[in-house]
Amino acid sequence: MGVGSMNIPSSMSGAATIQTQLLTTSWPGGSQHRVRWQWRCQVDGQGVEVFPLLARTWRESVIEKLSSYRSLPHNWNSYGSPPPSTLAIQKAIGFVSVLLDDSQPRPRVTPVSGGGIQFDWSFGKRELEIEFLPDGTIKYIFSPDWDSDGIEDTIDSVTISEVARLFEWLTTV
Numbered sequence: 001m002g003v004g005s006m007n008i009p010s011s012m013s014g015a016a017t018i019q020t021q022l023l024t025t026s027w028p029g030g031s032q033h034r035v036r037w038q039w040r041c042q043v044d045g046q047g048v049e050v051f052p053l054l055a056r057t058w059r060e061s062v063i064e065k066l067s068s069y070r071s072l073p074h075n076w077n078s079y080g081s082p083p084p085s086t087l088a089i090q091k092a093i094g095f096v097s098v099l100l101d102d103s104q105p106r107p108r109v110t111p112v113s114g115g116g117i118q119f120d121w122s123f124g125k126r127e128l129e130i131e132f133l134p135d136g137t138i139k140y141i142f143s144p145d146w147d148s149d150g151i152e153d154t155i156d157s158v159t160i161s162e163v164a165r166l167f168e169w170l171t172t173v
Contacts, residue, residue, distance in 0.1 A: 058106040059096050066092050069111050081113040085134035092117045092132045099163050105171070121170055128170045130158070142169060 072083035084092075092109075100107075107119040107130075115134035120127065125145040132138055138158055143150030155162070 057102050059100060059102065062096050062107070062109055063093055065109055066096070066117065069117065072111060076111065077113055079113060081111075082115045082134075084111045084117050084132075085115045087136045088115060088117050088132040088134050091136055091138065092119070095119075095130070095132070095158055099158060099160055104163075104167055123170045124173055126170050126173075128166055130166075140166065142166065 066089055069084045069089055070086075074080075074082055076083055105121050105123065107121050110118050110120075112118045112131060116131050118129055118131045120129040127143045127146075127150070128140070129142075130138065130140045137154055138156070139152065139154045140158075141150045141152040
């Protein structure tokens, strides 16, 4: 288990301390993986942010993209929308880091008007969208073809079995 720490100056809040640690982590379902976790602590007392640093995969680039949504300004879409909420970003990062793996199709990830984040996949004529709303609610819609309105549902949390069911539906023709 390795631990590293460095101080990074920040023009906005004085300084930040970043610490990384390599740990063996158990995921839901019992599998274990070596994951490098990173902690960020702002000196001005704004709190601590903890997230996994994944091996250089599509998942890592999606987590970086999600993290960048924190810096979107109000009215980022020129229609008055707030940036994605902290809760929507946290739920989306958790979804990518725990529930998705590199064998699953890479999603398109975009902020949505109102403060949410949307993931979407297309496979042939089938489409799947999962949206993390600002209040932490998770909504998904799947459409069997381009002419259909699709089926929509709201859930409290996305489980591994739910993701497996949705991806099986998406990729089975």
